[in-house]
Amino acid sequence: MTSDGIRTFTPRSIISSTVSDSHTWNLIFMQLFLEEMGHEVINIGACVKESLLVESCLENRPDLVVISSVNGHGFNDAMSLIKHFRFVPGLERVPLVVGGKLGVEGVRDVGFSRRLIAAGFDAVFAEDELDKFKEFVTQKGLRAAA
Amino acid sequence: MRRSEGISFGDYVEEANQAGRLVVQPRMGFCDPDLMRMGLIGTKDADATTVGTLTLDSYTRTGNHEAAERALEEGIRLNGYPIVVHPRSRSLEMLRDVHGPAFPVQVRHGSSRPQDIFRALVGLGLGATEGGPVSYCLPYGRTPIFEAVDNWVESTELLAEAAGEDFHPHLESFGGCMLGQLCPPGLLVALSLLEGIFFVQHGIRSVSLSYAQQTDPAQDEEAVHALRTLASLYLPDAQWHVVFYTYMGVFPRTSAGAAMLSEQAVRTAMRAGAARIIVKTEAEAHRIPTIEENVRALEAGASVGAQTSRAEERPRSTSVLAQASALVEAVLTISEDVGRALPRAFAKGVLDLPFCLHPDNRGSTRSYLDRYGRLQWLTTGNMPISPAPSTAAPKRLATDDLLFMLHHVERLYDTKARNRAAGMTLHAADL
Numbered sequence: 299m300t301s302d303g304i305r306t307f308t309p310r311s312i313i314s315s316t317v318s319d320s321h322t323w324n325l326i327f328m329q330l331f332l333e334e335m336g337h338e339v340i341n342i343g344a345c346v347k348e349s350l351l352v353e354s355c356l357e358n359r360p361d362l363v364v365i366s367s368v369n370g371h372g373f374n375d376a377m378s379l380i381k382h383f384r385f386v387p388g389l390e391r392v393p394l395v396v397g398g399k400l401g402v403e404g405v406r407d408v409g410f411s412r413r414l415i416a417a418g419f420d421a422v423f424a425e426d427e428l429d430k431f432k433e434f435v436t437q438k439g440l441r442a443a444a
Numbered sequence: 445m446r447r448s449e450g451i452s453f454g455d456y457v458e459e460a461n462q463a464g465r466l467v468v469q470p471r472m473g474f475c476d477p478d479l480m481r482m483g484l485i486g487t488k489d490a491d492a493t494t495v496g497t498l499t500l501d502s503y504t505r506t507g508n509h510e511a512a513e514r515a516l517e518e519g520i521r522l523n524g525y526p527i528v529v530h531p532r533s534r535s536l537e538m539l540r541d542v543h544g545p546a547f548p549v550q551v552r553h554g555s556s557r558p559q560d561i562f563r564a565l566v567g568l569g570l571g572a573t574e575g576g577p578v579s580y581c582l583p584y585g586r587t588p589i590f591e592a593v594d595n596w597v598e599s600t601e602l603l604a605e606a607a608g609e610d611f612h613p614h615l616e617s618f619g620g621c622m623l624g625q626l627c628p629p630g631l632l633v634a635l636s637l638l639e640g641i642f643f644v645q646h647g648i649r650s651v652s653l654s655y656a657q658q659t660d661p662a663q664d665e666e667a668v669h670a671l672r673t674l675a676s677l678y679l680p681d682a683q684w685h686v687v688f689y690t691y692m693g694v695f696p697r698t699s700a701g702a703a704m705l706s707e708q709a710v711r712t713a714m715r716a717g718a719a720r721i722i723v724k725t726e727a728e729a730h731r732i733p734t735i736e737e738n739v740r741a742l743e744a745g746a747s748v749g750a751q752t753s754r755a756e757e758r759p760r761s762t763s764v765l766a767q768a769s770a771l772v773e774a775v776l777t778i779s780e781d782v783g784r785a786l787p788r789a790f791a792k793g794v795l796d797l798p799f800c801l802h803p804d805n806r807g808s809t810r811s812y813l814d815r816y817g818r819l820q821w822l823t824t825g826n827m828p829i830s831p832a833p834s835t836a837a838p839k840r841l842a843t844d845d846l847l848f849m850l851h852h853v854e855r856l857y858d859t860k861a862r863n864r865a866a867g868m869t870l871h872a873a874d875l
Binding site: 320322323325326327330331334341342343344345346 | 583584585586623799800801802803841842843846847850
């Protein structure tokens with residue numbers, strides 16, 4: 299409780315890799331990053347099937363879902379995920395973002411962001427766009443700490 | 445020592461070790477059998493005491509042999525040798541007169557379901573391979589650990605049963621390399637030893653235990669000694685040696701820094717009594733290295749090894765051996781059958797890897813780098829060990845701390861390289 303009696307809000311976020319990506323340091327980093335913004339974080343880990351992500355979202359009702367991928371298949375995997383995700387009753391509007399190295403290294407396709415957003419993601423971030431991500435979280439009213 | 449008939453990976457390394465030579469090994473793997481053969485010949489002919497490496501592709505690793513076959517048909521190059529899909533005759537031709545008593549070859553894969561791979565390598569007369577039920581499960585993907593244990597029991601026994609007059613199985617535990625970086629040495633040592641015991645319990649007579657270079661040479665030396673001490677104690681009837689891995693985390697950016705880190709790995713391995721080292725090429729972070737780059741790395745490693753002696757004295761003991769012993773004992777208390785004990789140990793948090801997101805890992809432990817650049821425990825969760833009391837430990841780990849830790853070795857050796865270059869310039873200016 300804060301001094302004026304309003305319950306302090308602890309936003310809850312889910313972090314997940316894509317189905318083909320076994321990297322985890324990026325997920326660990328994002329967990330710490332969100333914890334520093336006052337979040338309670340559920341980190342599902344590597345090689346997450348779409349059904350597992352959906353299940354976890356329905357169970358935990360997150361305020362934010364972050365997909366992080368660095369293996370170069372992120373764009374494909376995220377496109378395939380979003381086709382189903384937004385049609386699941388209850389998940390039509392949950393804030394969902396994707397970021398990392400979404401294409402094969404060295405190839406930066408600006409069409410990625412546009413297509414992923416058109417397909418239903420709320421935002422797309424390149425690996426060097428942490429500030430933008432922080433801004434996004436703040437604007438959504440999901441920042442509870444420095 | 446009486447030498448076994450046929451090809452014996454374990455004997456080969458033991459003989460080199462007794463002669464004071466460090467065995468150097470690449471991480472080589474090519475899709476094409478002709479190129480793979482050239483790679484093995486290049487390794488064999490290098491001016492160094494070498495063993496060969498046959499690294500498999502990632503489709504074969506994950507058991508997706510159809511995808512590997514399709515790729516071969518379509519002429520797509522894989523990132524390693526698809527040992528299950530290539531016809532046996534083709535693979536035998538690839539190994540002919542190369543794989544032999546004077547040049548044993550080890551198969552490297554990374555699979556938590558390795559049965560097909562083990563059948564294929566036994567069929568080719570290849571007795572040496574590596575992995576383990578924990579080390580090839582927890583860091584990658586989501587295969588449940590009890591499934592990985594069942595798969596590894598089946599595979600290990602399959603290999604052990606193939607033993608004969610001229611077929612000598614050898615298994616290496618990858619347990620000392622968990623997650624590549626930032627796991628405190630006590631736990632790495634414990635896991636490597638436990639997997640070694642697991643192999644022996646399932647019929648393997650010759651094993652190797654791994655340990656990967658971490659952040660501090662003295663701590664690494666202490667860890668190799670701890671591993672050797674525990675191996676003598678827990679593997680009295682098996683043939684064993686320690687294999688040291690050149691740093692597996694974020695590598696220095698400068699080639700001089702990368703070279704200094706690789707040289708330090710050889711010196712630590714040699715001083716601490718490791719018998720074999722896995723070298724790294726400078727190209728590795730960016731692409732699959734060429735045969736020539738591999739040979740250069742092997743010869744550079746051998747040359748540093750030849751200039752280094754085994755350390756006369758044991759390194760100052762901090763806590764690595766005590767931690768590793770406590771962890772091993774706690775696991776064996778759950779069950780003397782290591783295969784049964786391991787899944788329960790992870791479920792109870794008796795073993796708990798920091799920064800590992802596998803669903804079967806509790807994830808209540810964290811590590812940090814102390815002011816001397818040594819890996820320490822920040823929190824130990826339910827493990828039967830405690831963090832060393834320190835005022836320098838961060839209260840909780842922040843993103844900046846994590847980045848600092850992940851890039852510590854890179855920064856350290858790049859700075860060393862820069863200072864050395866600056867020193868040399870300064871020295872030249874004095875003349």
